[in-house]
Amino acid sequence: CAENCGSFLGRLRHFVDIIDPSTLFVSEKRLKECMKLLDDYKHGELPPGVSDLQLWEAQKIKQAIIHPDTGEKIFMPFRMSGYVPFGTPIWLNQSHNACVNYANRNATKPTPTSKFLQGYVGAVTSAVSIAVGLNVLIQKAHKLSPATRMIIQRLVPFPAVASANICNVCLMRHNELSEGIDVLDSNGNVVGSSKIAARHAIMETAFTRVVLPMPIFVLPPIIMSYLERLRFLQSNRRLLLPIHSLVCLVTFGLSLPVAISLFPQMSQIEVSCLEPEIAMATDCKVVTYNKGL
8 A cells, every 4th residue: 555655655646546536426335345355355365357456446445435443434524535624614614624533533442422522512612713713803903004904814814724623633532632542563463552642643633734724825816816817807707706616626635635645644653652561562663553634
């Protein structure tokens, strides 16, 4: 699997496959066929005539749909291939973000429904409060000159969204911080449960949520400032909104795989950095954990 190689480009190619929207419409029958094909390959029982391309396609479908910890299907709207972070009211957007963060978490430890609900309420409330509060604060800053206020209003959305995203990730996955997550040795065996690894996993995921909106705030305004000068659009102003939406969609389609490729999903950490009981339980110098997405 390309995602497991150490290079950023390898992970990028992998995640471009994982977020392919066509995987949202894979039938249950097709998924079972892919799972069986991969299982046959694992046990050396591949039927004759199966090509490498078929195996790669089967693996792509499995990894896009099945959670690596639970082995269960991720609900379709909450897969990375169904992730749409804009174009909806902010509370609905942050609710969707919360469900995406939860569905793609490290799931080696069960999360009680009560903790999920606490995390959801906290995540959405804090995220919406930050995003709305900063904008309201700037609008009420009467002492600032109109020019200064306009500049700040254009700069505020990014830190507002980034802060909201960090809160969302941390609160939806707070159970991992209290319970820890499983770390694995080189043979894939569970060595123990680590709160330190959980902290690393959530920090890495939160960082990707900071990087994710950057291109969306930078590229569309630059591209639209050029397109708006075109004679065709000047005479067809009604096309500006759909073209702007298309530019945002394409930009997000590029930024999502880049952001989630910054760190391997199956990350590694040195045993010396973890709890003493982990070091006592294995001879490995490095262990692996599922960072989540």
